[in-house]
Amino acid sequence: MTPQAPTPAYRRLSVEERRAQLLDAALSLFAHRAPEEVSLDDVAEAAGVSRPLVYRYFPGGKQQLYEAALRSAAEELRHCFDEPREGPLLPRLARALDRYLAFVDQHDAGFTALLQGGSVVETSRTTAIVDGVRRAAAEHILSHLRVEDPGPRLRMTVRMWITAVEAASLIWLDEDKQPPAEELRDWLVEQFVAVLGVTAGRDAQTAAVLAALPPADG
Amino acid sequence: MTPQAPTPAYRRLSVEERRAQLLDAALSLFAHRAPEEVSLDDVAEAAGVSRPLVYRYFPGGKQQLYEAALRSAAEELRHCFDEPREGPLLPRLARALDRYLAFVDQHDAGFTALLQGGSVVETSRTTAIVDGVRRAAAEHILSHLRVEDPGPRLRMTVRMWITAVEAASLIWLDEDKQPPAEELRDWLVEQFVAVLGVTAGRDAQTAAVLAALPPADG
Numbered sequence: 102m103t104p105q106a107p108t109p110a111y112r113r114l115s116v117e118e119r120r121a122q123l124l125d126a127a128l129s130l131f132a133h134r135a136p137e138e139v140s141l142d143d144v145a146e147a148a149g150v151s152r153p154l155v156y157r158y159f160p161g162g163k164q165q166l167y168e169a170a171l172r173s174a175a176e177e178l179r180h181c182f183d184e185p186r187e188g189p190l191l192p193r194l195a196r197a198l199d200r201y202l203a204f205v206d207q208h209d210a211g212f213t214a215l216l217q218g219g220s221v222v223e224t225s226r227t228t229a230i231v232d233g234v235r236r237a238a239a240e241h242i243l244s245h246l247r248v249e250d251p252g253p254r255l256r257m258t259v260r261m262w263i264t265a266v267e268a269a270s271l272i273w274l275d276e277d278k279q280p281p282a283e284e285l286r287d288w289l290v291e292q293f294v295a296v297l298g299v300t301a302g303r304d305a306q307t308a309a310v311l312a313a314l315p316p317a318d319g
Numbered sequence: 320m321t322p323q324a325p326t327p328a329y330r331r332l333s334v335e336e337r338r339a340q341l342l343d344a345a346l347s348l349f350a351h352r353a354p355e356e357v358s359l360d361d362v363a364e365a366a367g368v369s370r371p372l373v374y375r376y377f378p379g380g381k382q383q384l385y386e387a388a389l390r391s392a393a394e395e396l397r398h399c400f401d402e403p404r405e406g407p408l409l410p411r412l413a414r415a416l417d418r419y420l421a422f423v424d425q426h427d428a429g430f431t432a433l434l435q436g437g438s439v440v441e442t443s444r445t446t447a448i449v450d451g452v453r454r455a456a457a458e459h460i461l462s463h464l465r466v467e468d469p470g471p472r473l474r475m476t477v478r479m480w481i482t483a484v485e486a487a488s489l490i491w492l493d494e495d496k497q498p499p500a501e502e503l504r505d506w507l508v509e510q511f512v513a514v515l516g517v518t519a520g521r522d523a524q525t526a527a528v529l530a531a532l533p534p535a536d537g
Contacts (some may be wrong), residue, residue: 174419218505253497255507257490261510263481265488272475279471288472295513303506 120158123148131211144268163226166248171227174211175234178204182241183243191290193245196272196288198266205270206278207268213274216267238263254304262293338376338387341366345388349429354385382442389445390447392429393452396422400459405419409464409508416484416504423488424496431492434485456481472522480511 114122130139145152155203159166161291181200184193193269205212216231243251251259267287273285280288294311301308332340345367348357359381363370377384399418404413423430434449439485457477461469484507491503497508512529521527 177489233384253494257487257494260490261483261486265483265514268482270476270481272478276471276475284521288517291517291520292514295517296510299506299509299513302509 119154121173123150123155123158123166124170124173127166128208128211130290131167131214132207132209133209134210135214136163137202139163141166161167168224168226168230169196174208175230178234179237182238184245186245190245191294194242195286195290197241198289199282201266202270202273202286206282209274209303211258216271220222235245235260235267237261246304247313248310252304253307254300255310257308258296258300260298260319265289265292337372339391341368341373341376342388342391345384346392346426346429348387349388350425350427351430352428353432354381356382358503359384384450386442386444391449392426393448396452397455398464400456401482402459404463408463409512412425412460412511413504413508415459416507417500419484420488420491420500420504423492424500424505427492431489434489439511453478453481453485465531470522470524472518473525473528476514476518476525480514483510 123144127139127144130143130147140222141155141159142152145155145165148155155166156162159169178201181204182197184197186193189194239256242259242263243256246255269285269289297307297311299310345357345362348361348365358368359373359377362384363373365370366373374380377387396419399422400415402415404411405445418495457474460477460481461474464473466473468537487503491497515529517528
């Protein structure tokens with residue numbers, strides 16, 4: 102707050118760049134501490150800017166910053182699911198899971214805080230953002246399965262598996278990232294095939310999806 | 320609040336009975352409305368008592384009442400898992416699931432509000448209560464599997480399945496309780512066997528558990 106205080110890059114970043122920089126700083130703090138333990142001062146310090154600058158970008162304070170950081174992380178997470186619709190199906194799923202697990206690895210405590218709930222910064226809005234990512238994941242999978250009008254049993258199977266993957270991620274973080282990510286990924290893919298197989302016994306649509314998997318997926 | 324106001328059973332119930340009555344009234348309200356839409360007046364009216372009486376039992380107001388109701392529901396949920404350790408394993412699991420799904424059916428919107436998060440009455444304490452039930456469920460299952468020292472892969476498999484069951488319950492409530500509870504129960508039991516089977520391919524302990532299932536479970 103003194104006139105001599107260094108303000109190295111204040112005017113060099115555009116509004117969008119500055120905003121992205123603040124969100125990045127916030128996300129890396131949320132990755133190592135619970136949201137309630139991160140202050141705006143911490144974010145200002147991590148980004149090398151003044152606290153008033155953080156407030157200028159996020160006048161709603163920490164709650165607004167948290168929600169913006171969450172939206173940015175959700176956006177990044179959605180990109181994990183981007184996978185060309187070509188080649189055998191299970192390797193596509195495996196590649197998406199690789200990106201997802203890298204995201205989990207990187208965001209660590211922030212990922213846990215968000216999904217475990219009960220955080221002071223959790224609101225119906227943050228819950229809606231997380232639910233949006235879950236829904237996007239389910240839609241991606243169903244579109245890769247080339248199902249136009251998925252019935253309730255197939256949809257429920259996919260959504261249950263997505264929840265199980267989430268649970269696995271949280272346990273994985275809690276157990277010092279064991280088993281190794283590659284093993285966890287293969288294991289999750291195998292579970293996907295197994296639960297589809299169970300549903301196939303009760304649902305003709307799921308049986309058709311399973312039968313249509315290319316031989317390389319067998 | 321007038322002297323003529325009817326106070327039918329005020330002195331007939333013991334402290335414990337009165338408390339239980341208020342919790343029951345609260346739980347049935349939470350079963351049909353989100354916690355934020357239930358007031359202490361509603362609880363008083365549903366229990367047929369005065370608002371000051373509700374405050375006498377729950378001086379912390381709605382938050383305290385909600386947590387007490389949640390603890391009471393969690394206790395009831397734990398009883399769903401009580402199952403004698405005799406006879407074939409999968410029918411035991413099926414009976415526990417029957418009781419669990421009856422609980423979900425009965426508590427309906429309250430169950431959803433609690434597990435979906437983002438509720439105004441959700442705190443780290445309510446999250447801990449719910450997590451305690453999840454842990455109890457996992458311990459029950461592992462003890463029925465007669466595993467003394469479950470390794471990480473078997474534990475993760477059981478916890479993932481429990482989360483998948485939770486997800487299934489929420490979807491089930493959301494889809495007008497379709498498929499019928501009996502079908503959902505059998506489907507979940509089959510998924511349990513299927514995911515154990517997948518883990519058995521990677522983990523000797525799980526393979527031994529699966530091999531030890533009595534023929535009736537096959």
